[in-house]
Amino acid sequence: MLRIENLTKKYGDKLAVDKLSLHIRRGEIYGFIGHNGAGKTTTIKALCGILGFDEGEIYIDGISIKEHPIECKKKLAYIPDNPELYPYMTGMKYLSFIADVFGVSEENRMGRIERYTDAFGIKAVLGAPISTYSHGMRQKLAVCSALIHEPELVVMDEPFVGLDPKASHILKALMAEHCRRGGAIFFSTHVLEVAEKLCHKVAIIKDGVLVRSGSMEEVKGDDSLEEVFLELEGENVNNAD
Amino acid sequence: MLTTLIKKQIYEVFSWVYRDNRKGENRKGGAFFGFILLYVFLFGWLGFIFFIMADGMCAPLAASGYGWLFFAIMGLIAMTFGVIGSVFNTATALYRAKDNDLLLSMPIKPRYILIARLVGVLLSGAFYELVVMLPAVIAYFVSGYATPMGIVWSLAAPLVLALLITALTCIIGWFVALIMSRLKNSSFLTMVIYLLFFGAYLYFYNKANQAIENVVANPVYYGKGMKSILYPFYMMGRGMMGESLPMLIFIATVLMLCAAVYLVLSHSFIKIATTNRGNVKPRGKARAGAQRSVNGALFAKELGRFLSSPVYMMNSGLGSLFMVLIAVLALFKGGDLIEAVAVGAPFLTKHLPAIALCGLCFSATTNVITAPSVSLEGSGIWIAHSLPVSALQVLRAKIKLHLVFTLPPVLLLGAAVIAVIKPDALTAVLMLAVAVSTVLFTAVMGLALNLKMPNLNWTSETVAVKQGFAVMLSIFGGWGVVIALSFAYYFACQYLSPTLFFCLATALLLLGTALVYGWIKKRGTAIFESL
Numbered sequence: 001m002l003r004i005e006n007l008t009k010k011y012g013d014k015l016a017v018d019k020l021s022l023h024i025r026r027g028e029i030y031g032f033i034g035h036n037g038a039g040k041t042t043t044i045k046a047l048c049g050i051l052g053f054d055e056g057e058i059y060i061d062g063i064s065i066k067e068h069p070i071e072c073k074k075k076l077a078y079i080p081d082n083p084e085l086y087p088y089m090t091g092m093k094y095l096s097f098i099a100d101v102f103g104v105s106e107e108n109r110m111g112r113i114e115r116y117t118d119a120f121g122i123k124a125v126l127g128a129p130i131s132t133y134s135h136g137m138r139q140k141l142a143v144c145s146a147l148i149h150e151p152e153l154v155v156m157d158e159p160f161v162g163l164d165p166k167a168s169h170i171l172k173a174l175m176a177e178h179c180r181r182g183g184a185i186f187f188s189t190h191v192l193e194v195a196e197k198l199c200h201k202v203a204i205i206k207d208g209v210l211v212r213s214g215s216m217e218e219v220k221g222d223d224s225l226e227e228v229f230l231e232l233e234g235e236n237v238n239n240a241d
Numbered sequence: 242m243l244t245t246l247i248k249k250q251i252y253e254v255f256s257w258v259y260r261d262n263r264k265g266e267n268r269k270g271g272a273f274f275g276f277i278l279l280y281v282f283l284f285g286w287l288g289f290i291f292f293i294m295a296d297g298m299c300a301p302l303a304a305s306g307y308g309w310l311f312f313a314i315m316g317l318i319a320m321t322f323g324v325i326g327s328v329f330n331t332a333t334a335l336y337r338a339k340d341n342d343l344l345l346s347m348p349i350k351p352r353y354i355l356i357a358r359l360v361g362v363l364l365s366g367a368f369y370e371l372v373v374m375l376p377a378v379i380a381y382f383v384s385g386y387a388t389p390m391g392i393v394w395s396l397a398a399p400l401v402l403a404l405l406i407t408a409l410t411c412i413i414g415w416f417v418a419l420i421m422s423r424l425k426n427s428s429f430l431t432m433v434i435y436l437l438f439f440g441a442y443l444y445f446y447n448k449a450n451q452a453i454e455n456v457v458a459n460p461v462y463y464g465k466g467m468k469s470i471l472y473p474f475y476m477m478g479r480g481m482m483g484e485s486l487p488m489l490i491f492i493a494t495v496l497m498l499c500a501a502v503y504l505v506l507s508h509s510f511i512k513i514a515t516t517n518r519g520n521v522k523p524r525g526k527a528r529a530g531a532q533r534s535v536n537g538a539l540f541a542k543e544l545g546r547f548l549s550s551p552v553y554m555m556n557s558g559l560g561s562l563f564m565v566l567i568a569v570l571a572l573f574k575g576g577d578l579i580e581a582v583a584v585g586a587p588f589l590t591k592h593l594p595a596i597a598l599c600g601l602c603f604s605a606t607t608n609v610i611t612a613p614s615v616s617l618e619g620s621g622i623w624i625a626h627s628l629p630v631s632a633l634q635v636l637r638a639k640i641k642l643h644l645v646f647t648l649p650p651v652l653l654l655g656a657a658v659i660a661v662i663k664p665d666a667l668t669a670v671l672m673l674a675v676a677v678s679t680v681l682f683t684a685v686m687g688l689a690l691n692l693k694m695p696n697l698n699w700t701s702e703t704v705a706v707k708q709g710f711a712v713m714l715s716i717f718g719g720w721g722v723v724i725a726l727s728f729a730y731y732f733a734c735q736y737l738s739p740t741l742f743f744c745l746a747t748a749l750l751l752l753g754t755a756l757v758y759g760w761i762k763k764r765g766t767a768i769f770e771s772l
Binding site: 048049050052070071072073074078080084085086087088089092093096097098099100101102103104105106109 | 528530531532533534535537538539541542545546549550619620621623624626627628629630631770771
């Protein structure tokens with residue numbers, strides 16, 4: 001579903017991501033872990049076609065994002081860590097706008113809007129301008145808008161930040177359901193317990209370099225994911241010392 | 242702490258000068274000084290116009306012992322200019338700035354936040370006021386009537402006047418913010434309030450122009466009126482002519498007003514800044530609209546953005562309203578004007594289509610809807626980047642919005658003008674062709690300028706709409722095109738018939754449109770994708 005090959009991205013002289021390669025199959029939930037500034041958001045933005053990159057290739061369902069960005073974007077949905085939505089639209093207008101752009105028919109959109117907004121508890125405020133929404137409500141609306149066109153790949157940057165426990169629980173259930181239906185999910189997180197419980201595979205990035213990836217068992221062995229992560233971070237500290 | 246906040250406010254107010262938001266870095270060397278020079282030129286030109294006005298009044302009034310009346314009139318104009326120029330963004334920048342919550346959450350005394358904001362309002366008002374008052378003071382210096390104390394007080398008075406403008410702007414802006422914070426859907430009312438302010442400004446401006454001519458002829462009568470109605474300006478005028486006591490009384494009055502305004506604001510700042518920020522109230526069952534095409538959805542998004550923002554509508558689309566009003570006025574009063582020209586200046590009769598077209602094109606260039614449209618994407622630009630649409634589709638929607646709001650009133654005004662001056666059919670068609678071409682050119686040019694000079698990091702949309710360099714260049718560039726074509730006609734009319742000139746002008750404008758649009762397709766889309 002998603003293949004990243006030798007992705008390299010520089011900001012001036014600074015190497016943000018260095019020859020990163022990943023492969024995510026249909027039905028997989030793939031966690032992406034790393035410290036702040038490790039290159040997670042850069043990678044995510046690159047694979048969503050938001051950010052250009054210097055070297056490498058990214059394929060969504062076999063299509064190059066460099067050569068056919070629009071075709072790729074039709075297959076994916078992106079939820080940023082801080083979803084700044086259009087404040088002048090109401091929640092319903094925003095969802096309708098996304099549905100229009102992705103060509104969701106009128107028959108399908110109402111059912112999906114009802115289902116997702118009801119699940120996240122924002123159905124009653126869909127008529128209010130987004131400018132009046134809290135961060136959590138905007139996050140929920142962003143998730144609803146991502147699912148409304150039934151993407152094959154969902155890419156999320158810290159999706160659980162700002163969500164209340166109930167919404168987090170619902171999102172996890174929706175993620176699992178999405179993968180059961182043959183979709184794939186790639187998301188970054190700092191919450192290692194969530195990654196450990198939810199993900200089929202995980203990748204750890206440090207200073208732009210992929211230091212470990214694979215199935216959860218391959219990555220953590222008998223240890224906890226937190227122990228593995230801290231051990232890798234510790235190597236960094238020891239090297240610095 | 243206060244110094245830090247003031248620095249931050251000044252940085253925000255003037256960030257468009259030294260910050261290149263597209264590159265995300267500060268301007269350096271030549272680019273920075275180029276910006277400064279251009280603005281010095283633009284405001285220098287405005288100041289020159291006011292100097293001409295001041296120079297015509299100062300010496301005659303000073304000679305008749307009414308020098309104070311000169312300063313009172315110029316002060317009044319400067320105050321109006323300053324208040325109207327800055328009141329539109331005061332409500333937004335002072336009370337509804339995006340970082341109010343952030344700053345209020347920090348261990349900062351609210352009054353410090355307020356004072357820092359007030360400094361921003363003061364600078365904004367002073368910026369406009371000085372365009373009038375500096376030329377007035379210079380006219381006084383060169384008039385031969387300046388006294389030593391007059392020089393001292395006439396240098397101090399503009400600063401005091403800036404404080405007066407700040408106080409008045411805050412009072413008006415306070416009411417605007419208070420009303421807005423209590424309204425559910427405030428766009429329409431805000432627009433009406435803005436229009437009322439603007440209408441009042443135009444009314445007084447027109448009256449002032451007429452009054453200036455009469456004042457020089459009859460200073461005794463008007464001096465008496467000024468003294469009885471606007472006594473503080475009488476005191477300021479006397480002070481600027483060298484009398485210290487009246488100036489001290491004026492300064493004390495202004496300081497008292499400022500103190501009163503500050504006291505009121507400091508007691509209500511938190512209330513206004515945090516009103517209507519609580520829970521979202523359910524609004525009944527929201528319904529999804531009918532399904533649109535991708536381009537239709539993008540256009541609806543641009544339309545929603547435009548109609549939801551009074552600041553955007555007022556500053557970028559007000560020309561549409563004026564064109565409709567002028568069209569109605571032309572139908573009722575245009576005949577009289579034509580007759581007057583036929584009697585008073587018969588040699589102009591054959592040039593009426595060109596003169597009318599000049600006015601028509603000038604009106605058309607007052608709309609600059611595309612000029613801030615990229616900047617207004619702000620922090621939500623990731624949405625456009627992540628959607629399966631091309632950058633060109635997004636940019637076309639912005640151009641379409643400009644055309645939808647500008648072409649109909651231009652055609653309406655064109656039809657009204659044609660109905661009044663009754664040119665032959667070919668000339669009439671060509672007049673409309675030139676006007677439409679001008680609209681097309683300004684639409685793509687505004688967009689191209691904003692792509693070259695975007696500002697996505699605003700905390701108040703007023704910054705994107707009013708203080709963008711692209712917006713200013715679009716306005717003056719549009720006028721420049723009309724002026725250039727007018728000069729070209731003036732020099733070419735001996736050799737070319739109006740119809741041939743209109744054909745050439747249309748071709749030139751369409752060629753310019755095609756070239757700029759070609760740039761947008763190739764370079765502009767790449768820039769948009771990289772933002």
